[in-house]
Amino acid sequence: MPKTQRKWNTTDITDQSGRTAVVTGANSGIGLVTADALARAGAHVVLAVRDVRRGEAAAATVRGAKGSVEVRRLDLADLASVREFAAGWQGDLDLLVNNAxxxxIPEASTKDGFEMQFGTNHLGHFALTNLLLPHITDRVVTVASGAHRFPAGMHIHFDNLNLTGEYAPMVAYGQSKLANLLFTLDLQRRLTEAGSRVRALAAHPGWAATNLQGHDASVVRRVAMRVGNRVLAQDDKAGALPTLYAATQDLPGASYVGPDGLGEMRGAPTLVGRSRAASDPESARRLWTASEELTGVTFPRLAEASRTTDA
Structure with a gap:
C-alpha cells in the first residue's frame, strides 16, 4: 500500500523570527488561532481588536511562543479608528491579515453610515490596507468566504451598496465576501503595476465552528448553525490553516486558499477557485473606485524599498 502523504499543518510554518504581523479581529476564533500560530513560529504579532480588554485576555492565552504579541485598538466600523491605528504605525510590517x-447580522450601520457588513468586512479593511501599505514588505491576506458563491452574493449592488430599503443579512454578507475577493484581485493588479514585490492573497476557512455564527439575525439560522457546528464543521484551529498557509507559503499574488475537502467545507489548505463574479477585473476596478470615494483613502505611492527593481 502506498504511504499516505501527510497534509499541511502548523508544524510546517517556516520560521517567522524577525517578522511583524498584524491580525485584525484576533481576540477569538480563527484570528486568535492565526495570531497564536504566527507568534509560536517566532513572529511579533499585533492583535488589532475593537475591545482592548478582550484583546489583552486573548493575548494572555498565547503562551510558550518564540515570538511576542501586543494589543492595539482598531474598530473597522469607524474610519477614524482605522486612520488612528495606521497613523500610529512605525517601521516595517511584513504581514497584514484582514481577518475581522x-x-x-440584523441591519445596522457603521459610524460613517455604511451598511455594517460591507463597511466592516470590506471598507474598513480596504482603508486599513491602503493606509498601511507603505509599511508592508511581504503580503496582505484577506479572509473571504465560500458565501461569495451563494446566490445572495453573486454580484455587487453598485447602485445601492448599503442595500437601503432592500437589506437582507445573507445578501449583505455575500456582497461583503465577494468584495473581499475583488479587492484582493485589484490590489494585486495595482501592486504589480507599481513594481511592488508585495503580494495580495485571500483565504477562506470553510465551515469553521466559531462565535461568528452566533450573531445571525435569524433564530432559525442560529439553531441550524449550532447543529452544523457540531456535526459538519471543523474547529477554529483547522479553520485557520488556509489563512496561515496563505500567510507563510510561497504563493503567487491573487492566490485563493481554502480547505481541500468536499465543498471546501473542511480539510487541509490548498489553492481553490473563485466564482466568475469574483474573477471579473472590471468589477474589481469599479469596486475599488467606489471604495476610494466612500472612504477617502486611495492607493498610496509606494516606497522604493518595496519595488522589484532598483532605482
Missing amino acids: GVMN
Missing part, C-alpha cells in the same frame, strides 16, 4: 468580520 461580522456575519448575517
Whole structure:
C-alpha cells in the first residue's frame, strides 16, 4: 500500500523570527488561532481588536511562543479608528491579515453610515490596507468566504451598496465576501503595476465552528448553525490553516486558499477557485473606485524599498 502523504499543518510554518504581523479581529476564533500560530513560529504579532480588554485576555492565552504579541485598538466600523491605528504605525510590517468580520447580522450601520457588513468586512479593511501599505514588505491576506458563491452574493449592488430599503443579512454578507475577493484581485493588479514585490492573497476557512455564527439575525439560522457546528464543521484551529498557509507559503499574488475537502467545507489548505463574479477585473476596478470615494483613502505611492527593481 502506498504511504499516505501527510497534509499541511502548523508544524510546517517556516520560521517567522524577525517578522511583524498584524491580525485584525484576533481576540477569538480563527484570528486568535492565526495570531497564536504566527507568534509560536517566532513572529511579533499585533492583535488589532475593537475591545482592548478582550484583546489583552486573548493575548494572555498565547503562551510558550518564540515570538511576542501586543494589543492595539482598531474598530473597522469607524474610519477614524482605522486612520488612528495606521497613523500610529512605525517601521516595517511584513504581514497584514484582514481577518475581522461580522456575519448575517440584523441591519445596522457603521459610524460613517455604511451598511455594517460591507463597511466592516470590506471598507474598513480596504482603508486599513491602503493606509498601511507603505509599511508592508511581504503580503496582505484577506479572509473571504465560500458565501461569495451563494446566490445572495453573486454580484455587487453598485447602485445601492448599503442595500437601503432592500437589506437582507445573507445578501449583505455575500456582497461583503465577494468584495473581499475583488479587492484582493485589484490590489494585486495595482501592486504589480507599481513594481511592488508585495503580494495580495485571500483565504477562506470553510465551515469553521466559531462565535461568528452566533450573531445571525435569524433564530432559525442560529439553531441550524449550532447543529452544523457540531456535526459538519471543523474547529477554529483547522479553520485557520488556509489563512496561515496563505500567510507563510510561497504563493503567487491573487492566490485563493481554502480547505481541500468536499465543498471546501473542511480539510487541509490548498489553492481553490473563485466564482466568475469574483474573477471579473472590471468589477474589481469599479469596486475599488467606489471604495476610494466612500472612504477617502486611495492607493498610496509606494516606497522604493518595496519595488522589484532598483532605482
